[in-house]
Amino acid sequence: MKTPIDVTLTGSDSPIEGIATPVTFAGKDAYEFLSTDETLHLVIARDDEGEWHRVAGTDPYFSGWVDELAEQVSVVKR
Numbered sequence: 249m250k251t252p253i254d255v256t257l258t259g260s261d262s263p264i265e266g267i268a269t270p271v272t273f274a275g276k277d278a279y280e281f282l283s284t285d286e287t288l289h290l291v292i293a294r295d296d297e298g299e300w301h302r303v304a305g306t307d308p309y310f311s312g313w314v315d316e317l318a319e320q321v322s323v324v325k326r
Contacts, residue, residue, distance in 0.1 A: 250269055250271070250272075252267045252268065252269045252271040253267065253268045253269075253279075253319050253320070253321055253324045254266075254267060255267065255268045255281055255317060255321070255325075256320075257281070257283075257288075257289075257310075257313050257316050257317065258310070258312065258313075258316060260310075264283050264288055265283065265284045266281050266282050266283035266284050266288065267282055267284075267315060268280065268281045268320070268321050269280065269282075270321075271291070273291055273303055273304070274293070274303070276289055276293045276294060277294065278292060278293035278294075278303065279291070279292050279293075279318075279321050281305075281313075281316060281317055287306070288305075288306055288309070289305045289306045289307040290302060290306070290309060290313060290314075290317060291303050291304040291305050291317060292314050292317055299313065299315075300314055300315070300318035302314050
């Protein structure tokens with residue numbers, strides 16, 4: 249079973265808390281974030297060069313969330 253990770257992203261008014269779960273998206277390892285209040289959904293995956301990109305989710309979103317989410321899940325994986 250894939251273990252969910254508690255994540256907090258920087259929101260425009262306040263922090264956005266939620267859970268990131270390891271998933272597979274288009275055959276690649278990815279993470280799916282869902283905020284606790286279910287208003288934000290974000291899926292990030294690595295490209296062939298190892299860079300993280302948003303591949304799905306709700307709009308609008310802050311582009312910085314991709315880096316924040318990638319950093320937080322990377323820290324937990326170590």
